[in-house]
Structure formats: C-alpha cells, structure tokens
Ligand SMILES: NC(=O)c1ccc[n+]([C@@H]2O[C@H](COP(=O)([O-])OP(=O)(O)OC[C@H]3O[C@@H](n4cnc5c(N)ncnc54)[C@H](O)[C@@H]3O)[C@@H](O)[C@H]2O)c1
C-alpha cells in the first residue's frame with residue numbers, strides 16, 4: 309500500500325474531466341490557491357451544513373477570499389433530509405443572490421449530503437457550473453466526493469433525482485476528522501474495509517488490530533488509507549464513469565445493506581453499519597458460491613468488530629428485506645445480482661443467488677444481541 313509519506317495527491321483520469329484529489333492535513337487553508345491552480349475563476353458559492361460550517365466555514369471562506377474570490381455562502385440543516393428540493397432551491401437562491409454566472413463555481417464543504425446536494429446544484433444551475441468537493445466526513449473522503457455522482461432525494465425514495473457531474477478538484481483535509489463523531493468515523497471505515505475486500509487486502513492488514521480511536525489520531529496512517537481508497541475508487545470510475553457495469557464492484561455488501569437501511573428505517577443505523585452487516589452476508593454467500601475461504605470471512609468479521617461495526621443479524625423480518633432487495637434490483641436493471649468475493653481483493657459482479665440460499669445464509673448468521 310502507498311506510504312503516507314508519498315505525495316498525497318491522486319488523480320481521477322477522465323480525459324478532459326481529469327481532476328486531482330488532495331489528501332492532507334490542513335489542506336483547506338489552501339482551498340483558494342488550489343482553486344486558482346485548477347483554473348477556477350469567477351465568484352464562489354460555499355455550501356455547507358450548519359455543523360460543518362460552524363467548525364470550518366469561516367476558514368474555508370477566508371481561504372477563498374485570500375485568493376481573490378468573491379464568496380457567497382449558504383448553509384443547510386445537517387442530515388439526509390437536506391438532500392431535498394427545498395434545500396436545492398435554497399442553494400439556487402443563494403447562487404442567484406450572490407451573482408453567480410456561468411464562470412462561477414460551487415464549493416461543497418461537508419459530508420456526503422452536502423456533496424450530493426451542492427454537486428447536483430452545480431450540475432444544473434445555469435445548465436452546469438464547476439464545483440469543488442471539500443469532504444469533511446470520512447465517508448465523503450473515501451467515497452461520495454469521488455466519482456461525480458450527485459443528486460437529491462424524493463419523498464418516494466433516496467437518490468431518485470441526480471446527475472453525473474465530475475468535480476474540478478477534491479480536497480480532503482484530514483484535520484477535519486478530529487471533530488467527526490466516532491460513530492460517523494467508524495461508519496466511514498466500513499467503506500475502507502470494502503475497498504480491502506474488493507481490491508486490496510493490504511488495507512485489511514492495516515486495519516486489523518487497530519482501534520478507531522487510534523486511527524482517528526493517526527493522521528498519516530489515515531491519509532494513507534484515504535488515499536488508497538480514493539485510488540481504488542478513481543480506478544473503477546475511470547473504467548466505468550457512468551455506472552455501465554464494473555462500477556457495481558463498489559456495491560459489495562450494499563444489496564443487503566441498503567435493504568437493512570430501508571427496513572430498519574433511515575437513521576436507525578448509519579450507512580456504514582448497514583453495509584458492515586451486508587459485507588458479512590456477502591462473504592458468507594461467497595463461501596457457498598465462490599469458494600471464498602471461511603477464515604477470510606472470520607478475518608473480515610474481526611476487522612469490522614475491531615472498528616466498532618456490527619456484524620450480526622439484526623432483528624428485521626426476512627420477507628421485508630427480500631422485498632426491499634427485489635425493489636433495489638428493479639431500479640438497477642442491468643446490474644442485477646450480487647457482488648461476491650472470489651478471494652480477498654477479487655470480486656465478481658452480477659452473480660445470481662437463489663432465494664433459498666439467501667435465506668439460509670441470513671438464518672445462519674448469529675442474531676445480534678438485543679440492547
Ligand atoms: N455521490 C456518491 O457517490 C455517494 C456515495 C456514497 C454516499 N453518498 C451519499 O452520502 C450521504 C452520506 O454522507 P455522510 O455519511 O457524510 O453524511 P452527512 O453528510 O449527513 O454527514 C454526517 C454527519 O456528520 C456531520 N459532519 C460531517 N463532517 C463533520 C466534521 N468534520 N466534524 C463534525 N461533524 C461533521 C454532518 O454535519 C452530519 O451530521 C448520503 O446521502 C449518501 O446517499 C453519495
């Protein structure tokens with residue numbers, strides 16, 4: 309795996325839409341100068357949520373102003389409910405009030421919610437302006453800020469409205485993770501574990517035996533893990549920018565994970581917590597259908613437990629989970645099937661699994677202890 313001493317920039321290679329990802333402590337102080345380097349001109353609209361803006365909004369605005377940008381700001385309430393048309397209108401309003409024209413750009417400062425909302429606003433405002441991702445949650449740093457998927461929710465469901473719109477620049481300031489709650493931090497680590505399973509088992513070696521508290525303090529180690537995660541995601545996105553096929557590897561653990569989120573009620577468990585359980589489930593399926601070694605599933609469980617993530621079967625009705633997985637499949641015509649692991653670091657997509665096997669593996673998982 310890359311050493312944390314290597315230059316902390318990686319690149320998403322997408323021809324004319326190629327962009328750099330900076331992963332560095334305090335890189336937010338260079339926000340303005342890096343925007344200049346990226347060729348961004350015009351006015352800036354800084355979009356954040358109230359919590360993140362309280363910590364880092366002033367510093368980000370000052371960094372932009374120091375580089376000569378006129379800055380307007382808008383903040384939305386924290387949480388998934390802000391990925392709404394109401395908050396999208398608030399962003400458009402602020403863009404208009406701030407005099408943003410086609411040459412202007414938007415900066416998304418926050419977690420995945422702000423990134424998806426501000427990114428979608430950038431994709432659509434005046435038929436599209438440039439934007440910068442400044443992720444402040446671990447999930448946003450290793451997943452949502454890279455790859456150009458943007459969008460908002462409808463009352464009928466999550467991410468039903470959206471667009472592919474690649475950022476001009478991604479800036480992950482690892483110092484911001486100090487204020488992220490441990491629970492959110494651990495949830496983000498679940499995606500890092502996922503990259504270990506789908507592409508690079510060395511990530512699992514790095515995570516085994518460590519604690520979230522130790523990691524949260526270990527800036528260099530963390531930067532190395534974030535960088536490796538971004539490299540893996542960037543490589544997948546480079547090969548399949550618009551989710552035609554390969555990008556499905558990123559969904560390891562997500563088929564059941566999404567169902568758990570839906571059936572359990574959004575908010576009852578965090579995304580990373582749901583996919584931790586989903587990954588154990590997918591690994592057990594892989595044992596049956598792909599000869600994935602059982603001791604690798606045991607290691608996955610050890611790593612997840614060590615990161616304070618759940619691994620047991622939650623008390624949710626199987627019929628409801630099955631129905632949710634069927635709905636998920638219908639929405640994603642073309643990528644039906646499970647992502648299964650063949651060996652650590654290698655997965656297969658679109659694997660058919662019979663309902664009987666799904667249910668048997670679910671029932672074979674130990675039930676979570678009731679609180
Ligand atoms: N576009 C994509 O490719 C993609 C991929 C994965 C997830 N997502 C989306 O990302 C969203 C989830 O992102 P998330 O987990 O970052 O949630 P989030 O944006 O709601 O952030 C989680 C919480 O942490 C707080 N927070 C963020 N950074 C902080 C910091 N540095 N210090 C203190 N508090 C901080 C936020 O205010 C929020 O309360 C979902 O809407 C999901 O659909 C998108």
Ligand SMILES: [Zn+2]
Pocket residue numbers: 451499562579583
């Ligand atoms: Zn995910």
